[in-house]
Amino acid sequence: MTQYHQITVLGGGSFGTTIANIMADNGHRVCLWLRNQARADEINCDHVNSAYLPDYHLNHALKASTDLKAAVTGCDIIFMAVPSKSSRAVAAEVSAYLADNVIVVSTTKGIEHDSFKMMSEVLAEEIPGARIGVLSGPNLASEIAAKQLTATVIASCDEDLNTTIQALLHSGTFRVYASADVLGVELGGALKNVYAIMAGMAAAMGIGQNTISMLMTRSLAEMSRFAVQKGADPMTFLGLSGVGDLIATCMSPLSRNYQVGFELGNGKELEDIIADLGQVAEGVNTLQILKRQADELGVYMPLVNGLYDIIYTPKSITEVIGSLMFAEQSRDVEFTIK
Secondary structure (H helix, E strand, O other), X not given: OOOOOEEEEEOOOHHHHHHHHHHHHOOOEEEEEOOOHHHHHHHHHHOOEOOOEOOOOOOOOOEEEOOHHHHHOOOOEEEEOOOHHHHHHHHHHHHOOOOOOOEEEEOOOOEOXXXXXXXXXXXXXXXXXXXXXXXXXXXXXXXXXXXXXXXXXXXXXXXXXXXXXXXXXXXXXXXXXXXXXXXXXXXXXXXXXXXXXXXHHHHHOOOOHHHHHHHHXXXXXXXXXXXXXXXXXXXXXXXXXXXXXXXXXHHOOOOHHHHXXXXXXXXXXXXXXXXXXXXXXXXXXXXXXXXXXXXXXXXXXXXXXXXXXXXXXXXXXXXXXXXXXXXXXXXXXXXXXX
């Protein structure tokens, strides 16, 4: 027998709107909280989010609100779909209105700037009575909204939470797999954004497919090397939240981080790109944090260092790629099953 839930999605961007609509289609009571009253009125009256998903009609049962207390009171499941820089403040504000043991799932693919804490850690600190999960994978929102076949990963050590979220979001076009490696799933979602910027730059410059393949493969090696140093399972990076998300983000012009890189490759200034984009590209912030952490931990990350130099010093992408050819030669695959 299907168990129906009262759910709030915090954040009315493309992904928050998309998953809210899936759950409304599945018969659950869903409220989408956002800050813009005109956009909330548009969702409630016209059943469309023209700013983020202009081509897709939303379920009439999906309700939008700008009243945070009213939106979350009585909910048993919360999805956090706000940018990483806003996550702590929103979590702290919402905590007072939530019951103990509420399920809170982060969909944010970013890292807190000053602390290098993952979003699950931020939520655990600000909502200590909650059951925490993380949702991540190769999930371009417009493709999900268009009902193209897609899969994602729910990560938590709470098996009942994983089962609940799998049932909540499952549809004929959207499948949810489970993982217990919360850190690995979060790092996969956050770190791949950095490499998507480089992939976009490479595409803008017409770099060949052999080179793109090398960049993506070495990106995966860097991601897993760093994640293992932080305590994640390297095998997680062979799944949807690792290599799957990396491929989708590095190959698709729909990716905001790819778009940033593509415009950088065409010579546009970073500040102008971000202003024109109108949405958060988490990879720009993650790059600075990751560079600092990698230096502190002594993790070898030549692509991260190279991209940092491209954006913040006069180096070109061809110089960075060229430097890979003369870097210290090492093993192709660093982690093996024994």
